[in-house]
Amino acid sequence: MNYLEFARTLNAFPCFSTREIMKYFPGFDRRRLVEWQAKGYIQKLRNSHYCFSDHPDEEKFRYYLANQLYKPSYISLESALAWYGFIPEAVFQMISCSTRKSQRFETPRAIFVYRHIKKELFFGYRLISRKLQNLSVAEPEKALIDYLYLHSEIQGIDDLLSLRWNTFAINEQISRKTMDHYEKVIASPILSHRLNLLKELLDA
DSSP states (O other): OOHHHHHHHHTTOSSEEHHHHHHHSTTOOTHHHHHHHHTTSEEEEETTEEEETTSOOOHHHHHHHHHHHSSSEEEOHHHHHHHTTOSSSOOOEEEEEESSOOEEEEOSSOEEEEEEOOGGGOOOEEEEEETTEEEEEEOHHHHHHHHHHHOTTOOSHHHHHTTTOOHHHHHHHOOHHHHHHHHHHHOOHHHHHHHHHHHHHHHO
16 A cells, blocks of 8 residues: 555545545555654544645635534534624634534644534534535524523623624624524523523614
8 A cells, every 4th residue: 555546545535534544445554544644644633533734724624624523513603603703803723513522622733622512402504515525514593592502601791792792793694583493492591591682782
């Protein structure tokens, strides 16, 4: 097995696992992975997941990696809020929601953070095209709801004001009807309280 043959075969996979390697190369010697990492050809992301070192380090690629490294998951919270222009600060971690336990992975590409949510809350995300792949990203309404649901420190309007959210961008992009529907589906009094605070802020 030489690297050029390996790269040609797996180049279509921006993120590949040892399972995919074994599918195309039965009996593959895993020592080659250690060797190619040392030579800078590939990067280990977590456990059995890798990517090619020369793949462009674009934002959508990091979002795609976030989806692949921990399934099921979708980009949400601060990362999705930044995607839609709802928050002023840059986000230096890829933050997702998952039905699995909360996790954090430090990789050569980014720090990937996953927040646990209940299975019944795993909805409200859209597929965004990236070349031959799709990215799972929370809808703007669900990104806000995920944030409010998971941040217990939000008790009053001052807590929301301190976040400095872009209310103009939020009002431009969200559907109140969709947000109200999601609120009914989740049926959480605490979430409803925080959503009322958000509506008060948006209507100010």
